[in-house]
Amino acid sequence: MNAPLSSAPATAPEAWAINVDHVGKTFTLDGGKELKAIDDVDIKIGQGEFVALLGPSGCGKSTILRLVAALEDVSTGRVTVEGSNPTALSRAHRLGVAFQDHALLPWLTIRDNIALPYKVAGRPVDDKRIAELLALVGLSGFEKARPRQLSGGMRQRVSIARALVLKPDVLLLDEPFGALDAVTRRHMNVELQRIWSEQRITTLLVTHSVEEALFLADRVIVMSGRPGRIIKEIQVPFARPRSPDVQRTMEFHHLADELTLALEPEGHH
Amino acid sequence: MSPVSQTRSPLDWVKTAISRYWGVVGVLIAWQAWVTITGVNSIVIPHPINVVGDLVFNPGVYLANAGQTLFLAAAGLILGMALGTMVAIVAWSSRILSGILVPLGLIFSSVPVVALIPVLARLLGYDVKTVLGIVIIISFFPAFVFTAAGLKSLPPGSSDLFKVFGASRWTRFVHLVLPSAVPNWMIALRLSAPPAVLSAMLAEFLMGKSGLGFLFRQSATEFATERAFGTSVIATVISVLCFTSAVAAEKFINEKWK
Amino acid sequence: MKMTAERWQSLTLGIVGIALFLAAWEAIGVNRLAGLTWPPLSAVFQFMFDPTKAQLFIRAMEASFSMVILGYVTGSVVGIALAGLVHVLPVVRPGMDRLASVIHAIPAIALAPLFIVLISREFTGMAIAALNVFFILYVSTTSGLNNSTAGHRDLFQVLGSSRTTRLLRLDLPAALPAVVSGMKYSVPAAFIGAILGEWFGSSRGLGLLMVSAMQNFQIPLLWSAVFIASTASLIVFGLMGLLEQFVYGRYK
Numbered sequence: 001m002n003a004p005l006s007s008a009p010a011t012a013p014e015a016w017a018i019n020v021d022h023v024g025k026t027f028t029l030d031g032g033k034e035l036k037a038i039d040d041v042d043i044k045i046g047q048g049e050f051v052a053l054l055g056p057s058g059c060g061k062s063t064i065l066r067l068v069a070a071l072e073d074v075s076t077g078r079v080t081v082e083g084s085n086p087t088a089l090s091r092a093h094r095l096g097v098a099f100q101d102h103a104l105l106p107w108l109t110i111r112d113n114i115a116l117p118y119k120v121a122g123r124p125v126d127d128k129r130i131a132e133l134l135a136l137v138g139l140s141g142f143e144k145a146r147p148r149q150l151s152g153g154m155r156q157r158v159s160i161a162r163a164l165v166l167k168p169d170v171l172l173l174d175e176p177f178g179a180l181d182a183v184t185r186r187h188m189n190v191e192l193q194r195i196w197s198e199q200r201i202t203t204l205l206v207t208h209s210v211e212e213a214l215f216l217a218d219r220v221i222v223m224s225g226r227p228g229r230i231i232k233e234i235q236v237p238f239a240r241p242r243s244p245d246v247q248r249t250m251e252f253h254h255l256a257d258e259l260t261l262a263l264e265p266e267g268h269h
Numbered sequence: 270m271s272p273v274s275q276t277r278s279p280l281d282w283v284k285t286a287i288s289r290y291w292g293v294v295g296v297l298i299a300w301q302a303w304v305t306i307t308g309v310n311s312i313v314i315p316h317p318i319n320v321v322g323d324l325v326f327n328p329g330v331y332l333a334n335a336g337q338t339l340f341l342a343a344a345g346l347i348l349g350m351a352l353g354t355m356v357a358i359v360a361w362s363s364r365i366l367s368g369i370l371v372p373l374g375l376i377f378s379s380v381p382v383v384a385l386i387p388v389l390a391r392l393l394g395y396d397v398k399t400v401l402g403i404v405i406i407i408s409f410f411p412a413f414v415f416t417a418a419g420l421k422s423l424p425p426g427s428s429d430l431f432k433v434f435g436a437s438r439w440t441r442f443v444h445l446v447l448p449s450a451v452p453n454w455m456i457a458l459r460l461s462a463p464p465a466v467l468s469a470m471l472a473e474f475l476m477g478k479s480g481l482g483f484l485f486r487q488s489a490t491e492f493a494t495e496r497a498f499g500t501s502v503i504a505t506v507i508s509v510l511c512f513t514s515a516v517a518a519e520k521f522i523n524e525k526w527k
Numbered sequence: 528m529k530m531t532a533e534r535w536q537s538l539t540l541g542i543v544g545i546a547l548f549l550a551a552w553e554a555i556g557v558n559r560l561a562g563l564t565w566p567p568l569s570a571v572f573q574f575m576f577d578p579t580k581a582q583l584f585i586r587a588m589e590a591s592f593s594m595v596i597l598g599y600v601t602g603s604v605v606g607i608a609l610a611g612l613v614h615v616l617p618v619v620r621p622g623m624d625r626l627a628s629v630i631h632a633i634p635a636i637a638l639a640p641l642f643i644v645l646i647s648r649e650f651t652g653m654a655i656a657a658l659n660v661f662f663i664l665y666v667s668t669t670s671g672l673n674n675s676t677a678g679h680r681d682l683f684q685v686l687g688s689s690r691t692t693r694l695l696r697l698d699l700p701a702a703l704p705a706v707v708s709g710m711k712y713s714v715p716a717a718f719i720g721a722i723l724g725e726w727f728g729s730s731r732g733l734g735l736l737m738v739s740a741m742q743n744f745q746i747p748l749l750w751s752a753v754f755i756a757s758t759a760s761l762i763v764f765g766l767m768g769l770l771e772q773f774v775y776g777r778y779k
């Protein structure tokens with residue numbers, strides 16, 4: 001496994017699966033006031049690399065994800081995905097996204113929600129794959145249920161299954177386990193790690209949990225707030241496949257402490 | 270208003286005008302074109318130009334009748350709304366009364382009320398006062414239903430706040446309940462304005478001896494098609510005026526209320 | 528538990544209200560409190576269900592209801608179709624909005640002469656009904672088509688959806704509750720249109736029955752015709768209300 005470091009010498013942009021190249025994003029608010037959400041953010045993610053993004057609320061994590069998903073345009077800098085404009089990826093139905101607010105369609109059953117990407121891409125629905133993913137996220141037997149009948153955490157898991165169903169080349173996850181209890185969350189982390197190890201999808205995960213980031217990612221990026229900037233980056237040394245026991249090692253605790261400290265607001269260092 | 274601002278050229282004005290009014294203008298042009306091309310007898314369907322002519326040369330006839338219709342519609346609308354509001358307030362004061370009255374109000378406001386005009390005409394007699402009564406009754410139901418709903422939809426938490434203040438029922442009513450019903454009341458006004466004009470005209474049409482509705486019936490029976498279409502134009506203008514002023518009033522009040 | 532108790536109470540009160548209304552109607556009629564032109568409810572019923580009158584009412588109902596249905600369907604289809612068109616082609620929207628609201632503001636009575644010439648006296652009611660329904664459905668559908676949430680629109684973009692796929696799988700289902708509400712509220716509007724149309728010189732229908740009964744002092748006939756039209760409208764309105772509840776449960 002040779003995940004490229006962002007400090008590695010710059011190669012041709014095509015070498016990066018995701019290249020967020022010195023990007024700034026400014027929003028114009030209703031009153032005409034400008035809000036600088038992120039400033040000079042530079043993130044390079046290699047093919048098959050798993051990167052986690054940590055940072056305080058409102059620091060621009062979702063904004064970065066939306067830029068990579070081509071849901072927003074950059075104000076300064078450039079974003080490329082697999083060497084081209086990020087819209088190319090979604091047009092080719094090769095992008096998987098699990099949104100922070102799950103965005104399930106209330107009028108579709110769980111099964112139909114997960115089948116939606118097939119329908120949109122105009123491909124035949126693979127029911128075996130759907131059943132497999134439902135089992136994976138622990139929701140077998142809920143095929144016919146509707147989103148409103150599920151808890152918040154269950155809905156989030158459906159949205160992850162939907163993001164994975166087409167075996168995307170790039171996976172963007174925005175706090176996918178935010179609404180889960182600690183036990184289910186740990187279980188989902190193990191499962192996500194397993195799926196990821198099978199397919200090695202290039203993944204950008206936004207999370208508030210230091211432990212989750214360390215357990216899942218090859219690399220963890222820490223941001224500071226207003227405007228969002230990158231303040232720290234660490235390479236996660238644990239070999240894959242990782243068992244949950246990894247979380248009880250000294251090294252894991254040290255790294256967790258280091259990241260937690262970096263997340264403290266300035267002045268508290 | 271100041272003339273064209275710097276950023277707006279006359280061309281922009283034309284563009285906006287076209288984008289907003291292509292439909293209305295298109296229909297008018299189609300009408301004139303249809304009449305000209307098919308050459309229909311002008312007794313059957315008049316040329317727009319002749320209609321305008323009748324309007325311009327006989328302003329007296331139109332003004333007198335339009336004045337009466339407008340007055341009846343406006344007075345009926347105001348009285349009906351006032352009555353509806355009062356009954357809604359009375360209903361608000363008692364759970365049992367509102368439980369009995371609100372469903373009835375809902376039923377009547379979803380019945381084709383205009384169909385009641387012949388019954389009311391018979392009950393109250395062929396008279397100008399009956400026209401007024403009909404407009405009052407037709408404006409009553411929306412005002413009652415919407416005000417009753419508005420009196421119940423208090424801003425969240427505000428009721429507790431007033432209780433904490435130890436406010437009397439009366440203070441609560443004047444300072445909280447009544448104000449929160451105002452937006453709904455304005456909706457009722459907007460919804461009732463066009464039916465008020467329409468029902469005044471229909472009542473006049475069916476049994477009146479004056480007013481736009483009567484003028485319409487008279488010109489139709491005398492095959493004075495220009496007069497009939499002229500009446501249509503005036504009726505439309507009145508109706509549009511009532512509707513747009515109700516919309517403007519609603520906007521104005523809603524802005525103040527936020 | 529408390530919720531259901533409250534529901535029961537309001538249901539009971541509602542029924543009591545309707546019963547009181549019907550009783551008052553009967554009492555006023557029996558005691559002639561409102562003169563000879565207010566018949567007791569029982570008299571109206573007796574007249575309405577008199578077998579010798581059945582033919583009269585059935586023919587009138589056939590005429591009126593066919594105009595209601597024709598107008599309702601035409602108005603709904605045109606309203607929904609045009610709303611879909613301006614949704615896909617936003618350039619034409621401002622002009623269409625204006626045209627729809629001007630048409631709405633024209634009192635039906637003012638359009639009658641045009642319709643009588645254009646499409647005959649018999650179908651004037653249908654045309655007015657169609658116009659009334661058209662306006663309500665145009666407005667509710669255009670606003671409904673914008674009901675999809677920002678999150679759902681993002682989802683479709685990320686999935687690489689085409690405009691048509693989004694229209695079919697997102698915008699239309701999201702608009703459905705608004706469309707069905709519109710269809711509910713346009714029921715009385717369709718009945719009004721058809722009845723009005725018949726007042727302007729149709730030779731058939733409940734509307735004609737009302738006017739001629741009014742002019743000839745046939746009091747029970749007058750009340751029966753009004754009662755039939757109102758009840759029919761209420762029943763359809765109620766059915767649409769049920770459909771609306773179902774759709775709201777599923778699509779919201």
Ligand SMILES: Nc1ncnc2c1ncn2[C@@H]1O[C@H](COP(=O)(O)OP(=O)(O)OP(=O)(O)O)[C@@H](O)[C@H]1O
Nearest residue numbers: 027028029035037056057058059060061062063064
């Ligand atoms: N569409 C928008 N218009 C205006 N401001 C926006 C918009 N989207 C985001 N912002 C602002 O940009 C900043 C970053 O928002 P973002 O959603 O990226 O934060 P986040 O790091 O994902 O926070 P959280 O952890 O709470 O989800 C915030 O201050 C937010 O108010």
Ligand SMILES: [Mg+2]
Nearest residue numbers: 061062100174
């Ligand atoms: Mg976020």
